[in-house]
Amino acid sequence: MDPNLSPVRHAPWLLALALLLSSAAGAAEVELGLVTGFQQTGGIGTSEGTLDLDGGLLYGVALGWRVKPDGIVEIVWTRQESEASGNLTSGPERFDVAIDTLEFAGLWETRPGTMRPFVGMALGATSLAGPDQGFGDNWNFSGAFFGGVRYLFGEHAILRLEGRASGILLSEGGAFACSYPPGGCQVGLTGSLLGALSARVALSARF
Numbered sequence: 001m002d003p004n005l006s007p008v009r010h011a012p013w014l015l016a017l018a019l020l021l022s023s024a025a026g027a028a029e030v031e032l033g034l035v036t037g038f039q040q041t042g043g044i045g046t047s048e049g050t051l052d053l054d055g056g057l058l059y060g061v062a063l064g065w066r067v068k069p070d071g072i073v074e075i076v077w078t079r080q081e082s083e084a085s086g087n088l089t090s091g092p093e094r095f096d097v098a099i100d101t102l103e104f105a106g107l108w109e110t111r112p113g114t115m116r117p118f119v120g121m122a123l124g125a126t127s128l129a130g131p132d133q134g135f136g137d138n139w140n141f142s143g144a145f146f147g148g149v150r151y152l153f154g155e156h157a158i159l160r161l162e163g164r165a166s167g168i169l170l171s172e173g174g175a176f177a178c179s180y181p182p183g184g185c186q187v188g189l190t191g192s193l194l195g196a197l198s199a200r201v202a203l204s205a206r207f
Contacts (some may be wrong), residue, residue: 029066031074031158033204035059039080041099041196044128044170048088053097056082060101062202070109076122077102084130100127101142101166109150119147126168142168148200160202168194 040055057080064074078101085094107120126142148162170192 030207031062031064031066031072031204032207033062033064033158033160033202035062035076035078035200035202037162037198037200039078039099039196039198041080041082042194043086044084044194045192046086046088048090049086051084051086051088051093053099054083054085056080058099058198058200062204064204070112071106072109073104073106075102075104076124095131098127098129100129101125103142103144105144105146107146114152116150116152117148118150119145121145126166128168128170140168140170142166156206158202158204158206160200160204162200162202164198164200166196166198168196170194 036057036059038055039058041053044051044053058078060076060078062074062076064072066072080099082097082099083094084097086092101124103122103124105120105122105124107118109116109118111117122144124142125139127139129138144164144166146162146164148160151159151161153159
């Protein structure tokens with residue numbers, strides 16, 4: 001794995017973000033959870049053809065706090081490590097891609113109790129980083145609609161099952177660096193909407 005794509009590099013700032021947001025939440029009910037699941041992403045339009053992204057495992061963290069008896073807001077970061085491949089005008093290409101998403105979301109629990117169905121919406125940004133790009137490169141506006149169920153285990157643990165449909169608005173002028181050593185080639189992105197579907201499981205602690 002390319003060291004630029006390693007999630008370990010980003011753990012300190014994620015922890016700092018979690019601490020900052022939990023402090024801002026004050027005395028509110030706070031939830032901190034780990035997220036995992038499977039994500040399938042569509043194809044990326046480039047100036048030389050289409051690159052297909054493989055589906056695969058995603059993982060991340062979520063920090064939320066209750067703002068109403070049936071309403072929660074949250075910050076969610078997820079990462080999927082995928083592979084892009086395609087036959088471009090310059091020839092066949094295959095390289096690793098890290099898909100990072102940072103979102104601000106709100107969800108509504110449709111009924112109280114131990115088993116709580118919910119629906120929600122998220123807005124944020126998604127980075128598509130090739131092997132010669134670091135975290136923070138090529139960020140694009142993104143959003144999602146999602147729904148599922150939250151199951152409360154006592155007062156301090158929550159299991160969450162969720163399905164999510166996302167859209168990523170790719171901007172003109174973005175690029176993938178797609179060969180090694182760095183500078184070997186770049187693939188220019190064309191503006192389009194990239195869709196993604198995911199099934200997720202989260203286990204959270206509630207404070």
